[in-house]
Amino acid sequence: MKNVGVIGGGTMGAGIAEVVAKAGVPVRVLERAEAVEAAQERIATSLARGVKAGKLSEEDSAATLARVTVTTDIESFADADLVIEAMPEIEELKVEYFTKLDSIVRPDAILATNTSSIPVIRLANATEHPERVLGMHFFNPVPVMTLVEIVTTLRVDRAVVDTVTEFAREGLGKKTIESKDQAGFIVNALLVPYLTSAMRMYETGFASAEDIDEGMRHGCGHPMGPLRLSDTVGLDVMLSVAESLYAEFNEPHYAPPVILRRMVDAGYLGRKSGRGFYDYSK
Missing domain, CATH: 3.40.50.720 (NAD(P)-binding Rossmann-like Domain)
Known part of the structure; x- marks a missing residue:
């Protein structure tokens, strides 16, 4: 090249x-x-x-x-x-x-x-x-x-x-x-259902974003928690991939959570917009 x-x-x-x-x-x-x-x-x-x-x-x-x-x-x-x-x-x-x-x-x-x-x-x-x-x-x-x-x-x-x-x-x-060539390829097909599960847990009020992320970091050895990672990827990208997975496989666990849709509607796209599950404005 x-x-x-x-x-x-x-x-x-x-x-x-x-x-x-x-x-x-x-x-x-x-x-x-x-x-x-x-x-x-x-x-x-x-x-x-x-x-x-x-x-x-x-x-x-x-x-x-x-x-x-x-x-x-x-x-x-x-x-x-x-x-x-x-x-x-x-x-x-x-x-x-x-x-x-x-x-x-x-x-x-x-x-x-x-x-x-x-x-x-x-x-x-x-x-x-x-x-x-x-x-x-x-x-x-x-x-x-x-x-x-x-x-x-x-x-x-x-x-x-x-x-x-x-x-x-x-x-x-x-x-x-x-x-x-199928939706999500290898990494996102495995990763996105995990991330959207964390969003649903947060959405129901079961646990705070901080506790969900700290649980996965210190309990499972992940370098970054699922909600912080979603913010880093970009919530608009997360929504697009989740929609693609759901359209391809029609399985409920692939469907985008409502909170993800509303955050994207509000312009809260994660780190790149200054606001997502966390506030990056400072």
Whole structure:
């Protein structure tokens, strides 16, 4: 991979761009004109944290930042070897951009999606080359979390899967696991029912958020409690994945709790909005 593109410069897109650039690969990030500066700032701030923590030198930080270009021009992705889509979990929006990319990139370029809830085959079918489309699901925060789920569709070419897996492992230094294309993939299919169970416990008044989280941290050895983790993931993302799981399997324990829906309606999205199950405004 000599040239990588990322669609979206939000939390996940900026994180993906950072790890690709750290690996020495030039990366181009597509953003709206009004969000270009914010995307650049996210990457610069993350790199600055790495320098402050002693994990990155000033020179390496500057070199990494120099490999990142944030642009509003999707036509500039024509020479990309790999494009990773990291837009909001809105299927119509993702389909629109996969259709656009399919007419721009080379026939041998690989298209990947970072979706955590939308069936990858629906995005692949928006292109003329579904055999070159797969899921490449990173975890937040991308520079810290070591795992990438490689999601295979029924139509993807095995050589594409092997190429992306090798790039994630050898190029980016990530641990990879391979999942079939069903809602939640491996990690979220197991994790989200646990997190929503904690929300239901809190919703009924059975226990406080603090006690639920402390119970799982100190009783089960989890590094973070379920409600704090939900806030970190983003409650809008949690809702989207829970809805996808329920639509796919129609099992009651996958259904999103009412409190999750109301919090998202209120704009309480967790850490990124300053308010979720906890208050982050200070």
